[in-house]
Amino acid sequence: MQQHLKSFVRGAIVPVVVLLVWEACARTGLVSPIVLPAPSAVAAKWWEALLSGELVHDSIASLYRVVVGFVAGAALALPLGLTMGSSPRLYGLFNPMLQLLRPIPPIAYIPLAILWFGLGNPPSVFLIAIGAFFPVLMNTISGVRHVDGIYLRAARNLGVGRLALFTRVMLPAATPYILTGVRIGIGTAFIVVIVSEMIAVNDGLGYRILEAREFMWSDKIIAGMITIGLLGLALDSAMNALNNHLLRWHRGLEH
Amino acid sequence: MQNPQIVVSDVQKVFRTQERDVVALKDINLTIKQGEFVCLLGPSGCGKSTLLNAIAGFSLPSSGSIQVDGQAVTAPGPERGMVFQEYALFPWMTVAQNVAFGLEVKGMSKGAMAERVDSLLDKLHLKDFRNRFPKDLSGGMRQRVAIARVLAMDSPIMLMDEPFGALDALTRRNLQDELLRIWAEFGKTIIFVTHSIEESIYLADRIVVMTYRPGTVKRDHRVAIPRHRDPSCAEFNELKRELGSLVMEEQQRHAAAEMKLAAVD
Ligand SMILES: Nc1ncnc2c1ncn2[C@@H]1O[C@H](COP(=O)(O)OP(=O)(O)OP(=O)(O)O)[C@@H](O)[C@H]1O
């Protein structure tokens, strides 16, 4: 307990000092509030947005896009990755094209996304799906390729059929890799959602900070950024918990 | 011990590698009766695993044939249950799930499955570990689970590739006794690979000593010592000396071959 308190205090020193210096700079008028508003002003704005319900609405809108886009991308990547990982023929068939498409950042699809899907949620979800697709796919493929042959032999010896071999052996054996891909995929989805909201929609955290820029409401911009940070942190913690649960059998996680 | 159950005829296995062809098995002829406990004995590299894998159906012979109950072996199957040296338990399944898996994919009803799994876990002293994951078990425990998994399938034949090789001496003796009990109770046919001479004498009805490259049958010895065998008795040690010198000859050929290879490289 003592130890915990100590490390907490030590960890808080730098942020507190930064905040104090920042507040001092703003209060003394050293920098204009448009360039850098005081942290107290940012906090007040954040609180105001929270009470008005705007913050909650935008967070849910962004999260909704992340979830739908991610699920769409991962739902395509997972079966494709499982089959490509286990069949050298399919791998040879699909891999060249995928390698060609993979380096194109999802952001580069924005113009096409708008042409194809117009405005609103669909282009945003499309971009997020692309962002999530490749990390999940690549990790699933290498996960399946790294499945220890001994498990496949044991399964065949037990008379396990093709479908069960996929779902009950290869899929769980590849989970450590797949979850790494999921984590990277969610990270990418989170970047892409903010960018896409700056273009195609009129709510969400990305839209809100861009809107605030129009009016030069720096405090609102920073309040929005902090919310994005908090949401990302929450998402990552949830992922971590899921990870620990799904991999509770895994040697590497012995504490 | 009635009919021949496993018939290996003129089996040859050649591994083609980039540098050369390795003749792992040559002119292997074996007839194993139902209920027999056979040990394959020989130094490293003499083709014990290759022969066992061929009988299991994992890798088919280059020529010759293997028949089980009159049927040619073409693929692995649950009637020839395999216990691997590396345990090969599914780490994402609990002990009970591992034992049940083969029954589950066979479509056995939940009730019958639970009953059989429970009785096996009980028999192999695994009851308190049923909900543990393999990572939490000792090597000896893991091998018990692997044996229970094969017993669950009710395979008439058990193939075991150095199953106790990684265990300490005490655990090893323990599991050997357990295996003999299971063998007597269930009447399995067992083919057991080992490079321990003592282990083979302790367990087997019959010891097949193999030669090193090409792997052939050097000696097919029937162990006449009555069970339960005492490793300190005179007969045991007599046989140990005899088989020891056979294995040593092959061991020396192995060493000589390696020296020659090293000189060529
Ligand atoms: N896939 C393979 N490709 C090429 N050579 C192989 C292959 N598998 C086995 N061999 C060779 O065949 C011979 C027999 O191998 P095998 O694994 O059956 O020996 P073993 O008696 O089981 O030895 P150990 O006691 O070390 O397990 C060895 O010389 C080995 O190098």
Ligand SMILES: [Mg+2]
């Ligand atoms: Mg071997």
